[in-house]
Amino acid sequence: MYALLKVVLFSLLFAISYCAAPDARIVSETKSEQRRPLTVTYVGNEGVLISSGPHQLLIDGLHREYKPDYAFPPPALLGALEAARPPYDQLQLLLVTHIHLDHFHPQSVGLHLQNNPGAVLVSSAQVGDDVKEKFGSYREIESRVRRVTPEWKTKAALEVKGIKVNVLGLRHGSERFSWIQNQGFLVELNGTKLLHIGDADMTAENFSSFHLPEERIDIAFIPYWFLLSDQGRSLVKEHIRPKQIIAVHIQPAEAEKVAEQIRKANPGTITLTRIGESKSF
Ligand SMILES: [Zn+2]
Numbered sequence: 001m002y003a004l005l006k007v008v009l010f011s012l013l014f015a016i017s018y019c020a021a022p023d024a025r026i027v028s029e030t031k032s033e034q035r036r037p038l039t040v041t042y043v044g045n046e047g048v049l050i051s052s053g054p055h056q057l058l059i060d061g062l063h064r065e066y067k068p069d070y071a072f073p074p075p076a077l078l079g080a081l082e083a084a085r086p087p088y089d090q091l092q093l094l095l096v097t098h099i100h101l102d103h104f105h106p107q108s109v110g111l112h113l114q115n116n117p118g119a120v121l122v123s124s125a126q127v128g129d130d131v132k133e134k135f136g137s138y139r140e141i142e143s144r145v146r147r148v149t150p151e152w153k154t155k156a157a158l159e160v161k162g163i164k165v166n167v168l169g170l171r172h173g174s175e176r177f178s179w180i181q182n183q184g185f186l187v188e189l190n191g192t193k194l195l196h197i198g199d200a201d202m203t204a205e206n207f208s209s210f211h212l213p214e215e216r217i218d219i220a221f222i223p224y225w226f227l228l229s230d231q232g233r234s235l236v237k238e239h240i241r242p243k244q245i246i247a248v249h250i251q252p253a254e255a256e257k258v259a260e261q262i263r264k265a266n267p268g269t270i271t272l273t274r275i276g277e278s279k280s281f
Pocket residue numbers: 098100172199
């Protein structure tokens with residue numbers, strides 16, 4: 001009797017696994033064709049390292065200690081980034097939103113490009129010119145510095161090593177910074193759409209011409225102050241409408257308190273405050 005039961009159970013299990021196998025394979029194949037897993041790692045202030053499959057890019061991640069309000073890559077991490085030590089030797093694309101020193105340092109960007117011949121910089125003319133002026137070995141890297149500076153409210157499309165990038169002309173917040181060329185980046189990587197807006201001015205007019213909700217953005221990196229004001233929250237909802245918001249630019253001094261306020265006011269939002277923390281999607 002026991003032996004018979006064993007045979008029946010075994011046959012049943014075999015039948016189940018035989019039937020289940022092909023479907024499971026189709027599901028995983030379809031999924032991998034559409035979208036590959038992606039990891040976001042926090043580097044400091046608005047700095048994020050994004051990796052998916054063989055692709056790796058860094059947005060606003062190469063900057064140095066500047067003012068206490070801004071998180072920055074600590075010396076060991078900064079040294080590894082500048083020297084392009086593994087795993088940072090795999091970086092293909094550096095994107096810099098604007099020239100402010102809590103987002104960018106010309107030496108750090110220059111050094112990474114010098115030490116990683118596989119990397120390309122895409123940024124504004126201001127950023128490109130600043131690297132040219134301040135990085136001594138500019139000649140070694142100049143062929144990999146791409147200045148793309150669309151006018152306010154207009155965009156430019158390009159592709160670098162299989163990574164599709166739309167550069168968006170977004171005005172920087174505050175009148176005193178009106179001279180700054182601030183850029184947003186709409187990046188498409190292995191089926192995931194990501195948006196980074198730098199320090200974009202918090203007005204509907206700045207965003208409306210891009211019709212971003214139609215892009216069906218998966219992940220948007222948003223400066224935290226947008227998420228702590230009614231105007232900013234409705235701007236994100238009406239003019240960006242991402243599936244996932246990640247709050248950045250949170251000051252280190254009150255990081256946990258502010259992060260909690262943000263999550264309370266914007267349920268489901270991810271807050272990046274700890275350098276090196278990663279999120280997978
Ligand atoms: Zn700025």
